[in-house]
Amino acid sequence: MTKVPYVEKRAVTVLAIGDAIEPPAVRAMLEGFGYLVTVQWIGSREELLxxxxxxxRTEDTVVISGHGGMDGFRFRMRRRLGPGRWPTSAG
Structure with missing residues (x-):
């Protein structure tokens, strides 16, 4: 009988922005590759900031799942988070 080696799972956070329907598929794919996945459903621009x-808190590896364009992410209930509005460590 072949012994299967233990492989430690790496953790990843999926940020689900707006009403995105892709996160369950992204989660299933990552879990299929051996990742331990946490999905955080983002409800507002402020939460994402x-x-x-x-x-x-998130894991060190983050996957963003959502919709948008060259002008930023689209939030159903809020205005877009676009270029030039990314937060810095200084706030």
């Missing part, structure tokens, strides 16, 4: 500033 807190994550980018490090105020809300």
């Amino acid at each position: 807190k994550i980018f500033r490090g105020e809300l």
Whole structure:
């Protein structure tokens, strides 16, 4: 009988922005490759900014799943988070 070696799973956070329907598929794919996946459903622009500033915990590896264009991410209930509005460590 062949012994299967233990392989430690790496953790990843999937940020689901707006009403994106892709996160379950992204999660299934990553789990299929052996990752331990946490999905965080982002409800507002402010919540996403807190994550980018490090105020809300994520894993070291983050996958962003959402919709947008050259002018930024689209939030159903809020205005877009676009270029030039990315947070910095200085706030």
